[in-house]
Amino acid sequence: MNGLWMTAMPQEWFMSTPGVSETGPFNPHFVIDIGLVNLVSGGLVLTGSLRKNGSFIVIGSIWPLLHALFHVLHWSVEGLPSGVALALETIFVVMPAFVGILCGFVISRKMSDAVPSSQVWP
Numbered sequence: 573m574n575g576l577w578m579t580a581m582p583q584e585w586f587m588s589t590p591g592v593s594e595t596g597p598f599n600p601h602f603v604i605d606i607g608l609v610n611l612v613s614g615g616l617v618l619t620g621s622l623r624k625n626g627s628f629i630v631i632g633s634i635w636p637l638l639h640a641l642f643h644v645l646h647w648s649v650e651g652l653p654s655g656v657a658l659a660l661e662t663i664f665v666v667m668p669a670f671v672g673i674l675c676g677f678v679i680s681r682k683m684s685d686a687v688p689s690s691q692v693w694p
Contacts, residue, residue: 575609579611582603609635613635617633624679625683626683629675630676633676
């Protein structure tokens with residue numbers, strides 16, 4: 573949903589998302605670019621979830637994981653953000669990325685255990 577919002581209404585997303593406007597001036601091209609990346613990522617995670625295919629979930633979770641790691645690296649250099657900002661970034665950036673990767677690996681593992689290795693790739 574975030575990617576759709578960023579792509580369809582970039583300025584509204586920029587002004588409404590806590591902390592984003594503090595990172596610099598509004599750049600519609602950049603917001604839409606990142607919105608498209610989020611749409612592809614979300615589409616892969618959704619497809620993997622519907623098909624119970626952990627590989628799609630893991631691939632779709634790579635971008636959110638890199639984004640989360642960037643936030644954590646930023647915290648280590650600049651210090652932790654204030655209370656509400658830290659809570660929002662942790663809940664909406666960091667946790668979903670790690671949960672997505674973990675779910676993808678768990679589903680992949682369960683599916684590989686359920687199918688004989690000779691039948692995984694035709």
